[in-house]
Structures are given as C-alpha cells and as structure tokens.
Amino acid sequence: MNAVTTFLTQDGGFWVLTLVKIALLLFIVLTVNAYLTWFERKVVALMQSRVGPHRVGPHGLLQPAADGLKFLFKEDVMPGGVDKFVYLLAPFLALTLALASLAVIPFGPNPLPFKFFGHQIDLWITNPDIGLLVLFSVTALGVYGVALAGWASNSKYPLLGGLRSSAQMISYELSMTMSVVGVLLMANSFSLTKIISLQESSKWGLLSWNIFTFHGGCPQIVGFLCFFISAIAETNRVPFDLPEAESELVAGFHTEYSSFKFAMFFIAEYTSMITVSSLCAILFFGGWNSPFPTPWTFTHYIPSLILIPFGLWVIFDGIKYETIFGKLILPGLGTAIAGLGALLLAGIVIAPLHEVNEYIQGPFWLLSKIFFFLFFYVWARGTLPRFRYDQLMNIGWKLLLPVSIANVIITAGFVLFRSAP
Amino acid sequence: MVPTQYYLILSAILFGLGAVAFVVKRNIITIFMSIELMLNAVNLAFVAFSQAQGKLDGQVFVLFVIVVAAAEAAVGLGIIILTARNRRSLNIERVDLLKL
Amino acid sequence: MSPALIVFFVLAGLSVIGALSLILQKHPIHSALSLIVVMVSLAGLYLLLGAEFVAAVQIIVYGGAIMVLFVFVIMLLNASAEEHTNFSKLAKFGGLPLALALTGLLAAAMIHNGGAVPNNPTPDALASTTGISMMLFSTFVYPFELTSFLILVAIIGALVLAQREKKT
Numbered sequence: 001m002n003a004v005t006t007f008l009t010q011d012g013g014f015w016v017l018t019l020v021k022i023a024l025l026l027f028i029v030l031t032v033n034a035y036l037t038w039f040e041r042k043v044v045a046l047m048q049s050r051v052g053p054h055r056v057g058p059h060g061l062l063q064p065a066a067d068g069l070k071f072l073f074k075e076d077v078m079p080g081g082v083d084k085f086v087y088l089l090a091p092f093l094a095l096t097l098a099l100a101s102l103a104v105i106p107f108g109p110n111p112l113p114f115k116f117f118g119h120q121i122d123l124w125i126t127n128p129d130i131g132l133l134v135l136f137s138v139t140a141l142g143v144y145g146v147a148l149a150g151w152a153s154n155s156k157y158p159l160l161g162g163l164r165s166s167a168q169m170i171s172y173e174l175s176m177t178m179s180v181v182g183v184l185l186m187a188n189s190f191s192l193t194k195i196i197s198l199q200e201s202s203k204w205g206l207l208s209w210n211i212f213t214f215h216g217g218c219p220q221i222v223g224f225l226c227f228f229i230s231a232i233a234e235t236n237r238v239p240f241d242l243p244e245a246e247s248e249l250v251a252g253f254h255t256e257y258s259s260f261k262f263a264m265f266f267i268a269e270y271t272s273m274i275t276v277s278s279l280c281a282i283l284f285f286g287g288w289n290s291p292f293p294t295p296w297t298f299t300h301y302i303p304s305l306i307l308i309p310f311g312l313w314v315i316f317d318g319i320k321y322e323t324i325f326g327k328l329i330l331p332g333l334g335t336a337i338a339g340l341g342a343l344l345l346a347g348i349v350i351a352p353l354h355e356v357n358e359y360i361q362g363p364f365w366l367l368s369k370i371f372f373f374l375f376f377y378v379w380a381r382g383t384l385p386r387f388r389y390d391q392l393m394n395i396g397w398k399l400l401l402p403v404s405i406a407n408v409i410i411t412a413g414f415v416l417f418r419s420a421p
Numbered sequence: 422m423v424p425t426q427y428y429l430i431l432s433a434i435l436f437g438l439g440a441v442a443f444v445v446k447r448n449i450i451t452i453f454m455s456i457e458l459m460l461n462a463v464n465l466a467f468v469a470f471s472q473a474q475g476k477l478d479g480q481v482f483v484l485f486v487i488v489v490a491a492a493e494a495a496v497g498l499g500i501i502i503l504t505a506r507n508r509r510s511l512n513i514e515r516v517d518l519l520k521l
Numbered sequence: 522m523s524p525a526l527i528v529f530f531v532l533a534g535l536s537v538i539g540a541l542s543l544i545l546q547k548h549p550i551h552s553a554l555s556l557i558v559v560m561v562s563l564a565g566l567y568l569l570l571g572a573e574f575v576a577a578v579q580i581i582v583y584g585g586a587i588m589v590l591f592v593f594v595i596m597l598l599n600a601s602a603e604e605h606t607n608f609s610k611l612a613k614f615g616g617l618p619l620a621l622a623l624t625g626l627l628a629a630a631m632i633h634n635g636g637a638v639p640n641n642p643t644p645d646a647l648a649s650t651t652g653i654s655m656m657l658f659s660t661f662v663y664p665f666e667l668t669s670f671l672i673l674v675a676i677i678g679a680l681v682l683a684q685r686e687k688k689t
Contacts, residue, residue: 086550131575131647139587144557149591151550151596163596170589190650423529423569429631431533431566435559437624438540444616445544448603450595451552457587458540458556461563464579466631472570477652480575481661484653487582488668492675494587498594499682505598511549512603 001007007207008117017116017278021125022103029102034064040378047382058318061336073278076257079154082256087152091257094145098268101138101275104131108194108362109288113355123248123363124193131192132184135279136177137232143169146236146253147269153256162253164389165236165243171393172233172240179226182411183210183283186217196287205293209286213279218414224284226404228373231276233396235269237377239384240392278366288362300357304344311338428469435462448511449501453494460490528569535562547602549595553588560584574650 008016010370036054038060040105045052053060078087108123115121128134143166150162187195198216199207200242210220233240255266281287292299311334387395439462442455464483471479508515539559543552560583567576657665 044644083548083550086554089554128573130573130650133574133581137577137580137585140581141561143585143589144592147592147596159596163593166589166593170586173585373555422523423525425634426602428530428534428566428570429534429535432626433624433628433631434537434682435540436627437620438537438544438622441616442540442544444627446552446603448549448600450549450591450598450600451543451603452593454543454549454552456557457583458543458559461560461583465563465566467526467576468567468570468572471572477649477656478660480649480653481656483572483575484578484657485661487578487665491587494590495675496588496627496678496682499679502598503682511598511600516571 071263089263090149094266094268098271132190150253161360171396172230176230178404182223207290211284238381281369288366304341307341425473432466
C-alpha cells in the first residue's frame with residue numbers, strides 16, 4: 001500500500017490522473033455525441049413542422065441508445081476487391097483524430113479544489129504552448145480519413161465523393177487557419193488558456209471578447225465569420241455537404257461502410273462539430289468569461305435561474321405524458337434538474353454551496369456558448385440548401401481566402417497602431 | 422537527455438534507406454517519395470544540431486527546407502501526371518527514351 | 522533508461538519501420554502511408570528535441586499537405602501494385618552492402634565532425650516560436666522573401682502544367 005502511495009505521489013500519479021481524465025472525457029464526449037444526434041433530429045424536425053423521434057422513450061430520448069444498438073448488431077459487410085488494410089484504417093483514423101483534438105481544449109479556469117495525491121487537477125487534459133497549432137495539425141491530418149475511405153472502397157461513387165470531399169477540406173483549411181491569425185496577433189501566443197485570459201476584463205464583460213474588443217487590436221467580426229464558414233465546410237456539414245449528400249453521390253465516401261465503421265465516421269463528424277464550436281467560443285467569444293462585468297455578482301445565479309424553471313417544466317410535461325414510462329422517468333429527470341438548480345441557488349445562504357456556484361461559472365458559460373454554436377450548426381442544416389461543387393470551391397478560394405488575408409493585414413495594422421509609443 | 426549522436430545515426434539510417442528506395446523502386450511516385458524521405462532525414466540532423474548548439478538557426482533552416490520540398494512536390498507531381506498520361510504507365514523503365 | 526530515451530527508441534523504431542515499409546511494399550498507396558508514419562514519428566522526435574513549432578509545421582505542411590498531394594495523385598492516376606522486374610544480380614548482391622556502407626560513412630562523418638560543434642544544450646531565453654519568428658524577420662528576412670517568390674513560381678508552374686492541351 002505504501003509503494004502504491006509513493007508511486008502515485010510522484011510521476012506515476014500524473015500519468016494515472018491523465019488516464020482517468022481521458023477516460024472521463026471520452027465517456028462524456030461520446031454521450032454528448034449521441035444526444036447531439038437526438039437534438040439535431042428533433043430540431044430539424046420541428047423546423048420542418050414534424051415531430052422527429054417520438055416513439056423510443058419519452059420524447060425520443062432513448063433513440064440514440066436504439067441507434068447505438070442497431071449499429072452494433074448490424075451485419076458487417078466488407079465489399080470484395082477492397083484493399084483490406086486501408087479500408088479498415090480509414091474510419092479508425094478519422095475517429096482517432098477527431099477525438100484527439102479534444103485533448104487541448106480547456107474547460108474551466110481554476111483547478112479542482114482537492115488534489116489527487118499532491119497533483120493539481122486542472123480542467124483540461126493538457127495545455128501546451130502551441131495548443132492551437134496542435135488543433136490545426138489534427139485537422140490537417142483529418143483529410144486522410146476521408147480520402148482513404150473513398151479510395152479503399154473500390155467503387156466509383158465513393159471515390160468521387162472522397163476526392164471531392166478531401167479537395168474541399170484542404171481548400172477550406174487555408175482560410176480557416178488564416179482567419180485565426182488575427183486573434184493570434186492580438187494574443188501573442190498559441191496557448192488557448194492565454195487567449196481566453198486576455199479576453200477577460202472586469203469592467204466591460206461582453207465587450208472585451210475578441211469579436212468586439214478594440215483592446216490590443218480590432219474587432220474580429222470578419223475573422224469569426226470566415227472561421228465559422230470555413231469550419232462548416234471543413235466538417236462537411238450543410239450547406240457544404242455535397243460530397244456526402246444522399247441525392248447526389250449515394251452517400252459519398254462512406255457508401256460502402258456498414259454498421260460500426262459507419263458509426264465511427266458519424267461520431268467523427270459530430271465530434272469535429274463539437275471541437276469547432278468550442279474553438280469558436282474560445283477564440284472569439286471569450287471562452288469561459290461571463291458576458292456580464294465582474295461587479296454584477298447577481299449574475300452568478302443565472303445557471304440556477306435557468307435550471308429551476310426548466311426542471312419544473314420537465315416535471316409538468318412528464319405528468320401529462322402519454323406512456324407510463326414517460327410518466328415515471330420525466331418527472332424524475334425534472335426533479336433532478338430542478339434540485340440541482342435549487343442547490344446552486346441555496347449558495348446565497350450556505351457557504352460551501354456558494355463556493356461550488358462560483359466554481360461552475362466558468363465551465364457553465366463555456367458550455368452554453370458551445371451549445372449555442374452547435375444549435376447554429378443544426379439550424380443551418382434545417383434551413384439552407386446545399387452549394388454546388390464549383391460554387392463551393394469558388395467561395396473557398398476566391399472569397400474566403402482573400403477576405404481572411406485582408407483581415408490579417410487590417411488587424412496587424414490596428415495592433416501596430418495601438419502599440420506605437 | 423538523449424545524446425545527439427543517436428539522432429545523427431538515425432538521420433543517416435533514414436537517408437540510406439531513402440537512397441536505397443530511390444534506386445530500387447520502379448514506380449515514379451515511390452521514387453519521388455524517397456526523395457521526401459531523404460529531405461526529412463536531413464531535417465532531423467538540422468534540428469538535432471540546433472538543440473545541441475542551443476541556437477535556433479537549425480530550426481529556421483528546417484522551415485525553409487520544408488517550404489522548398491512543398492514547392493518541389495507540387496511541380497514534380499504535375500510533371501509526373503503529364504508523363505503518366507503520355508506514356509500510359511507509371512513504370513520508370515518505360516520513361517527511359519527521350520522520344521515518345 | 523530514462524523516459525526520454527525510451528520515447529526516443531520507440532519513435533526511432535517507428536520511423537525506421539516506416540522507411541523499410543516504404544521500400545518493401547508493392548502498392549504505392551501503402552508506401553505513401555508508411556511515409557506518413559515516418560513523418561509523424563519525426564514530428565514526435567522534434568517535440569522530444571524541444572522544437573515544438575517545427576514539429577507542428579512538419580505535421581501541418583508535410584503530413585497534411587504534401588502527402589495529401591501524393592495520395593491524391595496516386596488515386597487520380599489509379600496506380601496499381603508494382604510489376605515484377607528483373608534486377609541484375611549485381612544490383613541485388615552488391616547493392617545491399619553498398620547501401621550499408623553509404624549509411625555507415627554518413628553516420629561516421631556526422632558524428633566525427635559533429636563533435637566539433639560546441640555542445641551547449643542550454644536553450645536560448647526565447648521560446649521556440651518567438652525565437653524562430655524573430656530570426657525569420659531579422660537575420661533570415663532575405664531567404665524568407667525569396668521563398669514566398671519560390672512558392673509563387675511553383676503555383677504558376679503547377680497551373681501551367683495542369684492546363685488541358687489547346688486543340689488547335
């Protein structure tokens with residue numbers, strides 16, 4: 001027992017802690033992915049005046065579980081004549097790279113108040129000095145998953161879909177990287193925590209975020225728009241999803257994949273959506289900084305003010321629900337949510353709960369910004385038609401790239417102007 | 422702390438393997454890839470020396486080598502595509518005459 | 522056996538396996554994948570050497586752009602596995618010892634002359650990215666501008682080569 005303790009208090013403890021954090025993050029992200037698919041189907045359906053998943057569990061909440069079971073049990077067909085090694089490598093590569101980019105995203109400013117055998121527990125897995133470059137390296141390598149999947153399937157529609165999709169990805173990668181350079185000029189560092197901490201201001205709140213601030217540079221509105229549009233194209237989502245649209249190329253590069261390998265591509269796509277949303281929130285919208293100025297401490301109770309009415313609404317909706325299962329589960333869920341909100345609100349009087357409330361402010365604002373960007377992605381899917389392929393390439397090379405380069409030049413001018421003695 | 426000699430030996434091994442691949446293989450694209458392997462081996466030697474000296478000149482030079490390799494790959498692959506279309510084969514033994 | 526040495530041997534072994542696989546594989550797409558493995562493991566070695574910016578640039582430019590170009594060309598030209606050729610006996614039996622001799626000569630030359638380099642492993646006060654950028658714009662500004670010109674020439678060259686033939 002003593003040997004284990006000494007092992008854990010020295011370097012070994014750091015590795016064990018990192019492995020535990022990785023396992024926890026993977027579990028959370030995979031669950032969020034599953035419910036993101038539910039969220040997307042529900043929201044797109046409501047935008048199209050229909051109901052969406054409705055049968056499996058109350059309000060279709062067990063639909064992702066049913067889909068997961070289906071993917072596991074479906075027959076795994078490997079077409080003849082494929083190059084087996086590359087065919088099996090492609091979805092594995094896509095999924096690994098998409099999940100690996102989550103390692104550098106910081107979720108909160110302060111470490112947890114307790115320590116693991118003397119090691120501080122930060123709310124991120126790693127925080128390298130070149131954090132943003134690591135994200136771009138992973139995005140650059142992500143093209144291979146698509147290109148190799150298209151080629152290995154030994155069939156013409158996947159090959160065309162794979163070629164088109166990878167050409168689209170490398171074209172938009174350029175403008176994505178250039179549109180971030182404005183933020184880097186203002187922050188002077190690649191480290192994501194440093195970029196967030198430079199957007200923090202006790203007086204201005206919302207106005208000190210990179211997208212609005214004049215402090216140290218110019219407002220990055222153009223940069224944000226270029227980044228978000230390029231990122232939608234990079235993740236192959238509507239309106240840039242011609243290479244995988246059903247009416248165009250059967251299903252594009254993942255036509256010949258079935259069951260679990262298709263699920264891997266699916267998870268990779270949604271995970272890169274989450275990564276891009278968190279990058280938008282971190283780089284342009286202040287990360288974990290609240291939109292209200294710091295002296296307004298009453299805004300610290302906004303999480304509980306959102307959770308309590310939501311929990312009560314879920315309880316009332318559950319009591320009136322049609323199936324018995326829904327009548328049991330939904331009020332329970334609602335009670336849990338409202339209870340959490342009430343606990344946080346009780347921080348007004350009870351001191352330890354006040355600490356907890358203060359602690360979750362950072363992660364709460366970051367997660368709500370990420371949620372807003374994910375909603376924006378789904379909104380775009382439900383609303384916009386898709387671009388033709390030549391229009392898509394024209395936008396990437398002839399519109400977004402010159403605009404992002406102009407953004408760099410103008411931001412550099414502002415930075416120079418403001419720092420001149 | 423890994424001694425610099427280990428990096429240099431690895432760089433020499435990679436360069437030797439690249440040179441062997443350049444001479445042995447018959448496919449034009451694979452031969453081109455062996456050139457990239459040799460350039461990478463040289464980059465490793467540069468960065469190893471840069472760390473041994475404590476100066477950053479080696480790393481700046483590596484950036485230039487990467488850029489030149491990118492430009493060379495772009496133009497070289499264009500030439501390879503045209504050659505392959507003209508001769509209808511990627512075998513380098515079919516490209517050994519000046520006349521078509 | 523410090524952890525750095527273990528990591529070095531793992532990455533070095535990976536890169537040598539990738540380079541051997543480049544020679545021994547028959548299909549060019551497998552050779553391309555092996556070269557990508559070599560490049561990523563070299564990026565890991567650069568990180569071990571403390572050159573973080575160069576490691577990131579290696580993955581983004583070499584692994585994410587140049588090798589993608591190679592993979593595209595292999596897919597476009599529909600390259601197939603190599604045909605069986607008859608080497609001359611001389612090449613087969615004389616080639617391998619000569620290759621080993623080349624490698625040994627290079628290694629010996631680098632180690633022997635490399636010992637004359639002042640071994641000063643304390644790094645500069647500047648971090649890798651900041652230091653490189655300051656040098657790029659002060660000492661190395663002329664090669665920097667020339668490389669931008671070189672890239673322009675390469676773009677124009679690639680465009681000209683990719684034009685369809687004008688049917689006159």
